[in-house]
Amino acid sequence: MTEAATFLATARRVIEIEAEALRRLAGALGESFSAAIGLILAARGRVVVSGMGKSGHVGRKIAATLASTGTPAQFVHPAEASHGDLGMITEGDVLLVLSNSGETPELSDIIAHSRRFSIPLIGVASRAGSTLLRQADVAITLPPAEEACGTGIVPTTSTTMTLALGDALAVALMEHRHFTPEHFRTFHPGGKLGARLLRVADLMHGAEALPLVGRDTPMGEALVVMSQKGFGVVGVTDAGGRLVGIVTDGDLRRHMAGLLERRAGEVMTRDPKTIAPDQVAERALAIMREKRITCLFVTDRAGDGRALGILNIHDCLRAGVV
Incomplete structure (x- = not known):
């Protein structure tokens, strides 16, 4: 096999592994997903998304997608939260906290803050008995799936599932609110998307x-x-x-x-x-x-x-x- 063929084979293997994980995720969604939607719709404030490392990068994208589709949202970095940014999270908000293991130590202060002030907490993790999901008001467990890296240590499949879950939340909320292209243009006046929606x-x-x-x-x-x-x-x-x-x-x-x-x-x-x-x-x-x-x-x-x-x-x- 040539080097180019090897590269293509690797790429196809990664995509197939992640595609299979997404099919498992779709089948695994249940009452906890609907309960998460209910918490977000009931919130008077914002959806505050948080996560560490790769989960944090995914969380930023989820917060941006929510905000541009009619659900006020912001990302709070868990390390910064421990040094004053907890003040950004108010009693009217709802927390969406992401962690593959559910044991990320940097999340402990955010979790404690949510419990202290009765701020609704939606936890997303791969381990059902993890600290995050045990503390959460709504626990969404990602289905078992191998990481696409082959070694099981690089967040690949798990971050893809989390990202897709965030998109699913955003679109479900968007459809519930009858969010239209005109509404989207209000939040996204620039770039190619904004130009396409100009009247x-x-x-x-x-x-x-x-x-x-x-x-x-x-x-x-x-x-x-x-x-x-x-x-x-x-x-x-x-x-x-x-x-x-x-x-x-x-x-x-x-x-x-x-x-x-x-x-x-x-x-x-x-x-x-x-x-x-x-x-x-x-x-x-x-x-x-x-x-x-x-x-x-x-x-x-x-x-x-x-x-x-x-x-x-x-x-x-x-x-x-x-």
Whole structure:
């Protein structure tokens, strides 16, 4: 076997071991998981996650996932807790403490603090009779599973199970609270995820920027409006102010002969493609790419069809919508 083949074989073995452990975890979940959800929902404060070493790294991710999906959460390092950070944990909170062995000595002060002030404690560990799970109000025991390292000493499978358990808690809470993409955008306005959830209304140019003319507007005047507004198009409205057409560069070329003797209603393309302000900007970009256009008028489809704004493809690209 070549060295490259050996690497691949090792990688596949690790992933298969951890995948099997996750299947065991899914089958092992029961009343304690539901009880943990109940404690979190009943808490007036935050979910305070804590763990030492690799469990601590996993705990930070769990706290971040909870916080971004509608469950206020923070991570408190157990060593720092013993030197003043216990003050971050209040009686309205609920503790989620992670430890593979359940005997991590650095957790003793946090556990004692939770018992002293009757702070609900959810313990997650692999040993049912461990100190952590004996002291916990809700004990979640990870099922027996071998570590993927082969020696049994490097936290691999155990941390994968703990991470998946944290995701399961977060998603169960999220679904119970009917957490929507709009809620998620509130907590995650930056980066690719935030860009994907931007609404058309967030990016469109408002009414003052709209290039609009009436049906009977001479094309000479329409061209001036098109040039002044800088979008390369002009919308055409009827007597009631509803958007009924659009004049683009293509329309100008098709009506080049005698263009200045015509009116906007004669040159326009009828029933232009539009989008509603509450649509995600990603959808608007997809339409512009599909139709090979650079602008979309934004209209209130539930209203009277008036133009509310205009969106340019470059507005989407600058915002990171791709």
